[in-house]
Amino acid sequence: MAGCKGGLGGEAPHVLAVDDSSVDRAVIAGILRSSKFRVTAVDSGKRALELLGTEPNVSMIITDYWMPEMTGFELLKKVKESSSLKEIPVVIMSSENVPTRISRCLEEGAEDFLLKPVRPSDVSRLCSRVLR
């Protein structure tokens, strides 16, 4: 699979993957790495925000929608409300095809909404659209 082009200095784009499921985390991280992204995978929105506070060069966030304590939608809102984080593209993943959920996320500023199981072709599509 063709990889994404690097950002400044030719470095691979850094993607933050957020999913409370260890299986899904492993799969999405594997897909992203095979597309030549640099990946950090965390298990909660809380941990994602902690990392975003210390890691300045996150190119994209890809998060599960349905997580305990903080949903992917709530994480999306917090990112978009933050002056320092709002430019980071956020992609939501969900195993359920709920049109109102999808439109709500897109209206809140999500770049895309992927149905699980996520495929490498979904990530390839993201690369060209989301990472400019």
Add this chain to the structure above:
Amino acid sequence: MRNLRLSSHSRRAALGDRGRRAHPDEVVAVGGYLDEQFCQVEDLQDDASPNFTEEVVTLFFKDSARLISNIEQALEKYPKDFSRWDAYMQQLKGSCSSIGASRMKSECMSFRDCCGQGNPEGCMRSFQKVKREHGALRQKLEAYFQLVRQAGPAGAATRPV
């Protein structure tokens, strides 16, 4: 539900990038238990992650065992709490979907249907089927990875032709 049957030619083609060739006599019948998503997971395996598939499957069985235990406890402690039962089963179904465990996923969906119908007996029956499929899948995949390990980098287990 698609039966997962790859010809030895397709298998060689799929494994060609990883430099492995199929051994005709190494056949593991995982057909019917797994769908295309499992192939997608296998395709992520490379020299940098040579055991990726087995690692993901290990995570799956660890996660699924926990979820099954949660459901079992919920069935006992929270009678007719269909919402709670469904929420746990939704998680299990998601994990099944992620690795392509199609038969087990199908039984998870049946359980959720019974929750939706408010049918506790149906839920109990479905749950037993989920557990049976879980056990059967574990056996199949253990056998599959055993053969993959025995085959080593020069060969590979093939699924039935």
